[in-house]
Amino acid sequence: MSGNDKWHIIKKIFNEAIELEDSKRENFIEKSCEEDTYLINEVWSLIKASKHPSPIDQSIAPLTAGVFETKNLCGKKIGSYKILKEIDHGGMGTVYLAERDDGHFEQRVALKLLKNGFSTTRQIQQFVAERQILATLNHDHIARLLDGGVTEDGQPWFAMEHVEGLPIDLYCDKHRLNLKERLSLFMDVCNAVQYAHHKLIIHRDLKPSNILVTDSGSIKLLDFGIAKVLNPDELHGIRTDEITKGLMPLTPEYATPEQTLNHPITVASDIYQLGIILYELLTGKRPYKVEGRTAERIKESVCKTIPIPPSSALNTKEDLSELSHIQSEKKLEKELRGDLDAIILKTLRKEPEKRYHSVGQFTADIKRYLKEYPVKARQDSVVYRSHKFIQRNKLGVVSFSAIILMSFIYLVTVTNHSQQIETALNQAQTEAEKSEQIINYMMGMFKSGNPTENLGETVTANMLLNRGIEQADQLRDQPGIQAQMYDVIGRAYRELGEYEKAYPLLNKSLEIWKEHQPESDLTLADAYYNLGTVLHHMGDYRESDINFKKAVQIYEQKPGLESTEYASSLYAIASVRTVQRDYETAEAYHKRALKMRLQLPDEDPANIGASYEGLGVTLFQSGQPEDAMEMLQNAYNIYRDHYRRDHPETAQLLITRSRVLQHFEKTDQAEKDLKEALEIYKSVYGENHTETGVAKKALGDFYQSTGKYALAESLYQELLNSIAQTNEDSHPLKRPVLQALSRLYMETGNYQAAEPTLRKTVQLLESVLNPNHPRLSSARRELGLCLTNLGNFEDAEFQLLKSLTSIQNRSENRGYQQEEIAESLEALVELYEQWGNSEKMTTYSNHLAQLSEVN
Structure with a gap:
């Protein structure tokens, strides 16, 4: 059916439907259009436009009169193009096939023009917005904008790449593409x-x-007519939300819950629609049927209908998908069941924050499925991980590290840890020694982790890892494999935040390697690095530094060797020395790491950006703000080119840069950076994601430092309310937000409010940190000062003495540690002065004086 034929049908149905009562109109349209979605949408769009013109549009001739006065433009010239024929009608514009007619060269284009009678103020704005959006896009799979302008009678138009092709669903069926x-x-x-x-x-x-x-099989994405621009300033100030305000721009069958509810639109909306498309491509059906065309009926269908898994959709025998004819329905159902079911259903979650956070995460899971790796969307179990691994390694002889790795990735997934862990352990899988015997050990452990083998017992992450340790302890006659076991399980505990459990395992692994490997072996360098990392987390910076240095010494024995691992060890030393306030040494190591990363041919640009950023932080803290800003700008340029401006790494850098800007008293720019970072996180992750919370806290910290206490407190309380909904004390933001809020209360003299937040902070830190960790010592000191001001002197004394003792118990003895001791002594002097204990006040005053003389 041609475009003109369709339009005549639409006109006829519209003219009859507009005369009917509302109660009868919907059934009439459904029946007249014979369930043709395109016809139904066009008729309803005309009815809506005719009934609800804006105040500005009411001065224009009635829409229903103008819309059908379709001019025959064939042979007419618009700009440099001659109209050949009409291709299609949309709700707002008409698309024509046209060819260049200026004598310079031949070119066929798709020329889009507003329909006669539809050139209202809002629709012109929307049309121009689409044209400007296309002008910013230059991608092989997006139809390109070629030209644009305004006709003699003031109608805007644009010409774009003419794409001859089929809709993706029809193409897949016509060419009989398999799954x-x-x-x-x-x-x-x-x-x-x-x-x-x-x-x-x-x-x-x-x-x-x-x-x-x-x-040729090339994808072309079309029609950005209702697209949303997240940052209007980057697109000549075009504000698509204002243009579409009060409207519900959507296609009902592909509408998202947030569209029907008029909630904020983020990348999660596109992910939802991609999920519907993939569901349709693989099953021949949509995940649910949208009943009716009124706003309420659409909302009810989209928001309340829970889609059945794609594999189950095949069991509804009507309208079997073309794919089920290409490969057997039974085989297709088997391929969809499990991983693809989980992937697609994750995209179709009604809550945007529970979908994939980005399209990249979505496609990464599809790639995992294709490579037979465990997918992120699927509910984890040990049996599932084992099954996926065996599928990938059909020879039956695999490394132990790969086996234990499966259980670790399981742990990481259920505890919501970062993707970096999987990357690190995939590397361990590749490098590990293969052993048939180890399969038997680990399969026994997996079996013990299977709920069917432990009826009535909940198998926890710690239980599973403890069983792995028991297996490792039995391998004394196979030290290489035993060392690998201790290393992988130790790193698992480290990533779970169980540093006290990780340390002895990583230390055992190192001792075994030291006994059985040459001192220059790179395996030892990895072991020193892994142990140094967990020591850093435990707050033992002295021992952490020693281990990182030993790793570097091994690399230094290999003339000409430069690697990502070598650079990471240099970077780690710099990070430790920055925390220890040994800025001169930190700067030197940062520069070595940066130089090496710049010379590595295949180094990830993100690592180079991280080196610039780390060096910038060190320079700033050492009193070199100008040089720090230069390094941060270098990092920003790399992140911008590598990630684009809206990437989370760019947002994190903006937060770092804001601190330097505050030093230069450029508070307006600092606030702008922080707000931009927050908006990036919101647009990428949504309102309630942890990363968004990090940016919100940084903005609160800025307001606190600039004396805008009410704004700061509002942001902190907003964060705590959001965290409270998770009912988890382990939420990564709970402790730092409580600490920031208590600091605000202390600064404003609201000690009554500060006390409970400080007590909760100390409690949280005690549950995860070494008793002598600097952060815990600092929190105790703050609590002691608060209690002193409240007159609770005995409790204040207990907290301050415990803080002082924990500092003195640390093995390292660096300058910043002396500063901590001095701060604790000052707090004790203040306590005893207010308490009226002159003897103890004199004692600690003398200690403080002696410390000052030494320094």
């Missing part, structure tokens, strides 16, 4: 959408008809 081929094509779509997100543009109307595939 993996469909997934590959779909990932090209995801790449285009992700590119748009990096440009701060959300499509909002993803559906098969807006995704064409050419005969």
Whole structure:
């Protein structure tokens, strides 16, 4: 059916439907359009436009009169193009096939023009917005803007790349693509959408008809007519939310819950629509049927209908998918069940924050499925991890580290730890020694972790790792494998925050390697680095520094050797020395790490950016703010080029840079950086994500440092209310937010409010840190000062003496430790002065004087 034929049908149905009562109109349209989604949408868009013009638009001729006065433009010239024929109608514009007619060169384009009678103020703004959005996009899988302008009678138009192709669903069926081929094509779509997100543009109307595939198999993403611009300032001030305010721009079958509820639109909306498309490509059906076309009926269908798993959709025998004819329905159901079910259903969660956080995460899970790795979306179990591993390693002889790795990734997933852990352990998997015997050891451990083997017993992460330790303890006659076991389990505990459990295992691993490997072996360097990392977390900076140095010494014995691991060890020493306030040494090591990373041919630009950023922090803390700003700007340039401006790494750098700007008293720019960082995190992760909370806290800290206490307190309380909904004391932001809030109360003299927040802070720190850790010592000192001001002298004495003792018990003896001792002595002097204990006040005053003389 041609575009004109469709339009005549739409006109006829509209003219009849507009005369009917509301109660009868919906059934009439459904029946007349014979469930053709395109026809239904067009008729309803005209009815809506005719009934609800804006006050500005009411001065224009009635929409329903003008909309059908379609001019025959064939042969007419617009700009440099001659109209050949009409291609399609949309709710707002008409698309024509046109060819260049200025004698310079031949070129066919798709020329879009506002419909006659539809050139209202708002629609012109929306049309121009689409044109400007396309002008910013330059991607192989997005149709390119070629030209644009205004006709003699003032109608805006634009010409874009003419794409001859089929909608993606029809293309897949026509060319009989199998499941993996469909997934590959779909990932090209995801790449285009992700590119748009990096440009701060959300499509909002993803559906098969807006995704064409050419005969050569190339994807082209079309129609950014209702796209949302996240940062209008980057797009000539175009504010798409204001243009579409009061409207519900969506396609009902592909609408997201937040669209129907008029909630904020983020990247999660595009991910939801991509999930519907993938569901449709693999099953031939949509995840649910949208009943009716009124706003309330659409909202009810989209928000309340829970989609069944794609594999189950195949069991509804009507309308079998074309894919089920290409490969057997039974085989297709088996391939969909499990991983693909989980991946697709994660994209279709009604709550945006529970979907994938980015299109990149979505495609990464699809790639894991294709490579037979465990997918992030799926509920973890030891059996599942083991099954996926065996699928990838069908020879049956695999390394122990790979086996224990599966249980570790399981632990990490259920405790919501970062993707970096999996990367590090994948490397361990590749390098580990293969051993048939170890499979038997670990399969026994997995079996013990299976709920069917432990009826009535909840198998926890610690239980599983403890069983791994028991297995490792039995391997004294196989020291190499035993050392690997201790190393991997130790790192597992480290990433779970169980540093006291991680330390002895990593230390055992190191001792075994020292006994059985040459001192120059790189395996030893890795072991020193891993032990140094956990010691750093435990607050034992002296021993941490020693281990990092030993790792570096091994690398230094290999002339000409430069590697990512070598640079990471140098960077680690710099980080420790920065914490110890040994800025001169820290600066030297940062510069060595940076130089090496710049020379490595395949080094991740993110690592180079991290080196610039780390060096900038060290320079700033050492009193070199100008040089610090230069380094931070270098890091910013790398992140901008590597990540785009809206990437979380860029946001983190903006937070760091804001601190330097505050030093230069550029508070307006500092506040702008912090607000931009917060908006980036919101747009990428959503309102309630931990990273968004980090940015919100940084803004609160800024307000506190500039004396805007009410704004700071409001942000802190907002964060605590959000954290309270998780009911988890282990939430990574709970402790720092409590500490910041208590500091605010102390600064403003509100000691009654400060006391409970400080007590909760100390309690949280005690549960995760070494008793002598600097952060715990500092929190106790703050609590002691608060109690002193409240007149609770005995409790204040207890906290201050415990703080002082913990500092003195540390093995290192660096300058900043002496500063901590001095601060604790000053707090004790103040306590005894207020308490009226002149004897003890004199004693601690003398200690303080002696310390000053030594320094």
